Amino acid sequence: MHGSIIILLKRYVQTQYDHSTWVTLMELSGISKVEFDHKTVYPDEYIYALVGHASAMTGVSAGELHERFGEYLVPDLMYMYQRLLRPEWKTLDMIEHTELTMHKQVRKEHTENSPPVLDVTRIGPNELVIEYVSDRRMGGLAVGIVRGLANYYDEADQIHIIPTTSEDGEHVNIRVRRIPPRGE
Ligand code: HEM
Missing domain, CATH: 3.90.1520.10 (H-NOX domain)
Structure with a gap:
């Protein structure tokens, strides 16, 4: 997935929830060391993992979060x-x-x-x-x-x-x- 979309997902979580929620989601997804930039294409699995954990944490379905x-x-x-x-x-x-x-x-x-x-x-x-x-x-x-x-x-x-x-x-x-x- 396009880096810009993941960077916007990060900003979405930071503004709708908070920065520590993002850090937790990155850790749970096993990608806490990854730095995102606009030019790189990242594996779709990152988005699935981040949204999946966000759904488990908030109780909001993955479809609704999408x-x-x-x-x-x-x-x-x-x-x-x-x-x-x-x-x-x-x-x-x-x-x-x-x-x-x-x-x-x-x-x-x-x-x-x-x-x-x-x-x-x-x-x-x-x-x-x-x-x-x-x-x-x-x-x-x-x-x-x-x-x-x-x-x-x-x-x-x-x-x-x-x-x-x-x-x-x-x-x-x-x-x-x-x-x-x-x-x-
Ligand atoms: C200003 C208009 C739009 C721009 C600039 C835009 C741009 C993008 C970009 C950059 C991606 C990431 C692609 C990738 O990582 O391979 C994307 C994915 C996506 N776009 Fe758009 N898009 C636009 C409008 C739309 C509209 C109108 C829809 C639906 C009605 C749509 C649905 C999607 C979906 C669902 C994805 C996620 C990837 C997927 O499902 O395969 N986009 N778009």
Whole structure:
């Protein structure tokens, strides 16, 4: 997994919990000596171990933690890749273009990067369906990212996220519908 994502996970734990929680999670995961940087790709096992222990410590399920972390990630992801964003995009457009802009760029940056395939079908101006495909099985993160995008674009009240499969499979379907405000 991309170093930037793990560094953001560290910041998430430090801000939502505290620094000593992060140190404990690193120790429990057997990686307390590892220093993370933005340029390195780290084994996915690190994330699984960190989230697994976080779940055991907090009693919050791993799927729910993935969702919360995904939501938290968005402002930083948008900042990191801001040069690829178009000013006219809102939540649904952003999702529709991720595969051929953001994730495409991530794949180019490092041969070991492998963001999920997002096969997006735009059903209409206010609706789309995402088919998430990844053997990492992090569909919860995808749901959280969609929620984070809706916050980012100030559309949280309008965007409805309906996963139509289980969120922890290699293929996850997520329906996203925008209900426009009255008068639009
Ligand atoms: C600004 C937009 C986005 C940027 C810059 C971005 C960037 C990234 C990066 C850098 C990774 C790590 C890849 C790796 O380590 O191999 C990643 C993974 C991921 N992305 Fe995105 N992403 C964006 C939007 C989205 C959206 C809209 C979704 C879902 C709807 C999504 C779902 C995921 C998931 C679930 C992963 C975790 C890896 C996996 O499941 O295989 N991303 N993304």
